[in-house]
Amino acid sequence: MSYETTLGRYILAVDDAIKKYLSDARIHPPLASAMEYSAMAGGKRLRPCLLLAANELAGGAIEAALPFAAAIEMIHTYSLIHDDLPAMDDDSLRRGKPTNHVVYGEGMAVLAGDGLLNYAMQIMLSAALEDESRKALRAASEIAERAGVWGMIAGQAEDLLAVNREPNEKALYYIHTHKTADMLVAALRAGGIIGGADDALLSALTVYGEKLGLAFQIQDDLLDLYGNAASLGKSTGKDEKENKLTFPALFGAERSMTMQGQYCREAADALSAYDSQFLATMAYRLSKRES
Amino acid sequence: MSYETTLGRYILAVDDAIKKYLSDARIHPPLASAMEYSAMAGGKRLRPCLLLAANELAGGAIEAALPFAAAIEMIHTYSLIHDDLPAMDDDSLRRGKPTNHVVYGEGMAVLAGDGLLNYAMQIMLSAALEDESRKALRAASEIAERAGVWGMIAGQAEDLLAVNREPNEKALYYIHTHKTADMLVAALRAGGIIGGADDALLSALTVYGEKLGLAFQIQDDLLDLYGNAASLGKSTGKDEKENKLTFPALFGAERSMTMQGQYCREAADALSAYDSQFLATMAYRLSKRES
Numbered sequence: 284m285s286y287e288t289t290l291g292r293y294i295l296a297v298d299d300a301i302k303k304y305l306s307d308a309r310i311h312p313p314l315a316s317a318m319e320y321s322a323m324a325g326g327k328r329l330r331p332c333l334l335l336a337a338n339e340l341a342g343g344a345i346e347a348a349l350p351f352a353a354a355i356e357m358i359h360t361y362s363l364i365h366d367d368l369p370a371m372d373d374d375s376l377r378r379g380k381p382t383n384h385v386v387y388g389e390g391m392a393v394l395a396g397d398g399l400l401n402y403a404m405q406i407m408l409s410a411a412l413e414d415e416s417r418k419a420l421r422a423a424s425e426i427a428e429r430a431g432v433w434g435m436i437a438g439q440a441e442d443l444l445a446v447n448r449e450p451n452e453k454a455l456y457y458i459h460t461h462k463t464a465d466m467l468v469a470a471l472r473a474g475g476i477i478g479g480a481d482d483a484l485l486s487a488l489t490v491y492g493e494k495l496g497l498a499f500q501i502q503d504d505l506l507d508l509y510g511n512a513a514s515l516g517k518s519t520g521k522d523e524k525e526n527k528l529t530f531p532a533l534f535g536a537e538r539s540m541t542m543q544g545q546y547c548r549e550a551a552d553a554l555s556a557y558d559s560q561f562l563a564t565m566a567y568r569l570s571k572r573e574s
Numbered sequence: 575m576s577y578e579t580t581l582g583r584y585i586l587a588v589d590d591a592i593k594k595y596l597s598d599a600r601i602h603p604p605l606a607s608a609m610e611y612s613a614m615a616g617g618k619r620l621r622p623c624l625l626l627a628a629n630e631l632a633g634g635a636i637e638a639a640l641p642f643a644a645a646i647e648m649i650h651t652y653s654l655i656h657d658d659l660p661a662m663d664d665d666s667l668r669r670g671k672p673t674n675h676v677v678y679g680e681g682m683a684v685l686a687g688d689g690l691l692n693y694a695m696q697i698m699l700s701a702a703l704e705d706e707s708r709k710a711l712r713a714a715s716e717i718a719e720r721a722g723v724w725g726m727i728a729g730q731a732e733d734l735l736a737v738n739r740e741p742n743e744k745a746l747y748y749i750h751t752h753k754t755a756d757m758l759v760a761a762l763r764a765g766g767i768i769g770g771a772d773d774a775l776l777s778a779l780t781v782y783g784e785k786l787g788l789a790f791q792i793q794d795d796l797l798d799l800y801g802n803a804a805s806l807g808k809s810t811g812k813d814e815k816e817n818k819l820t821f822p823a824l825f826g827a828e829r830s831m832t833m834q835g836q837y838c839r840e841a842a843d844a845l846s847a848y849d850s851q852f853l854a855t856m857a858y859r860l861s862k863r864e865s
Binding site: 307309310313314315318361362365368370371384388389390391392393394396397398400401402404405408409411412417420421423424427430431432433436439440441443444461 | 604691712
C-alpha cells in the first residue's frame with residue numbers, strides 16, 4: 284500500500300474517532316464546540332499517525348489503538364490552544380484559522396484546553412478498563428508521562444523562560460526534546476505497546492521518535508524563518524522578533540538544515556531492521572515539508 | 575478518635591504525599607516551584623479528606639488511598655489556578671496569598687495548572703499499574719470523569735457563560751452540581767472504591783457528596799456576600815459586582831441559608847446507616863464554616 288493511501292486511511296480513522304468522542308451529548312455543549320473547533324481544524328495528525336503506524340508495525344489491529352490516537356491528538360491540540368493564548372505565544376492564527384481564544388474568548392479557550400487534556404485521559408482510562416491485558420494501561424501511562432511535567436509541559440516551561448536569555452545548547456535541546464520529541468516518542472511507544480511490540484522494537488521506535496522530533500522541530504524553526512504564512516496557516520518570523528531560542532538562532536540556518544537532514548537519516552536508520560516503509564517515508568517527507 | 579484528631583491525621587498525610595510527589599527531581603524545577611506554591615498554600619484539603627474518610631469507612635488502609643487523595647487535591651488546585659487567571663475570575667488573592675499568576679506570570683500559571691492536572695493523572699495511572707485488583711483503575715476513572723467535560727470543567731464553562739445572563743434555577747443547579755458537588759462525589763466514590771465499598775455504600779456516599787456539594791457552594795456564595803476577606807483569605811463581594819449566578823442572587827440570602835442547612839442535614843442522613851461520625855461531623859462543621 285502506498286504511503287499516501289496509508290496516511291489517508293489513518294487520518295480518516297483519527298478524524299472519525301475524534302468527532303465521535305466530541306459528539307458525546309454529556310459534554311457541556313458550548314464547551315464541546317470550542318474543543319471541536321480546534322481539534323477539527325485540519326492539523327497534520329502527525330502524532331496519531333505515528334501511533335497507528337507503530338501499532339501496525341508491531342502487528343496490532345487499528346481498533347484497539349484508535350482511542351489512544353484520538354487521545355494523543357487531543358493532548359497536542361490542548362497544548363496548542365494554551366500555547367496560543369495572549370499570556371503565552373499570543374498567536375491569532377493557527378492552521379489558517381483564528382485561534383481558539385480569538386473565537387471563543389480567553390476564558391473558554393483555557394477551559395477548552397483543560398477539557399481536551401482531561402477528556403484524553405478519560406478516553407485512555409476507559410480503554411484501560413476494558414482491556415484485561417493491561418497493555419492499554421501501559422500505553423496510557425507512557426502518554427501521560429511524556430505529555431507531563433518532565434515531558435511536553437516541561438519543554439513549554441523552559442521555552443517560556445528561555446526568551447531573551449543568553450542562547451545555550453543545553454536549554455535548546457531540553458526545549459526541543461521535551462516540547463516536541465517527547466510526544467512523538469509517546470505516540471510511537473504507546474502504539475507499539477498496544478500492538479504488542481517487544482523491547483527491541485520499542486527501543487527502535489524510541490530512537491526513531493527522538494531523532495524525528497528534533498528534525499521536525501528544526502524544520503519548524505526554519506519554516507518560521509523562511510516559510511510562507513499562507514501555506515503554513517500561521518504567522519511567521521515570530522521566533523526572531525521574540526528572541527526565541529531556536530536551532531537557527533543558535534547554529535545559523537545553514538548548519539540547522541544540515542543537522543535536520545542528519546536527524547532524518549538517523550530516524551530512518553533506527554528502524555532499518557524492520558519492515559517500516561511508512562515510517563521511513565514519513566521521516567523523509569517531514570524533512571522536505573513546507574507547511 | 576475525635577473529629578479534629580482524624581482531620582489532622584488526614585491533612586498531615588495528604589500534605590506529605592503532595593510534597594513528596596512535587597519534589598520529584600524529574601519535574602522542570604521552576605515549573606515545580608509554581609505548582610508547589612499553589613498546592614501547598616494551605617487549602618482546607620476538603621476533597622482528599624473526604625476521599626480518605628470514605629476509604630476508611632469502607633474498611634481500607636490509608637496507604638492505598640493516598641495517591642488518589644494527592645491527585646484530587648492537585649486537580650482542585652489546578653482548577654483554582656486557572657479560575658483565578660485574568661481571563662477567568664481575575665482574582666489576585668487566594669488562601670491569603672497572591673494568586674499564582676501574580677507571582678509567576680500568566681504563562682507559567684497556565685502551565686502550572688496544566689502540569690498539576692497532568693501530574694494527577696500520572697500519579698493515578700502509576701497507582702493503577704501497581705494494583706492487580708483494578709480498584710485503582712476504577713477510582714482513577716471516577717475522578718477523571720467527574721473532573722472533566724461533563725463534570726467540573728462543564729460547571730466552570732456554564733459559570734463563565736452565566737455571567738450577566740437572566741438568572742435561572744436550572745443553570746444555577748447545573749453550575750453548582752458540576753463545579754463543586756461532582757468533585758466531592760468523585761473523592762467519596764474513589765475513596766470508597768479503593769477501600770472496597772459495596773454498591774450500597776457507594777450510593778450512600780454519592781448522595782452525601784451531592785448534598786454536601788450544594789451546601790458547601792451555598793455557604794461559599796453566602797461568605798462572598800457576608801464573609802470577612804481577611805479570614806477567608808480571598809476577595810469578597812465579587813459575585814454581586816460581577817453579576818454572577820449564585821444561590822443568594824436567585825433565592826435571596828435568607829432562603830439560601832435555610833436551603834444550606836437542609837442540604838447539610840440531607841447529607842448526614844444519607845450516611846445514617848453507617849458508622850460515619852467523621853463524615854456527619856464534617857457536614858455539620860461545613861454548614862457553620864466562616865472561612
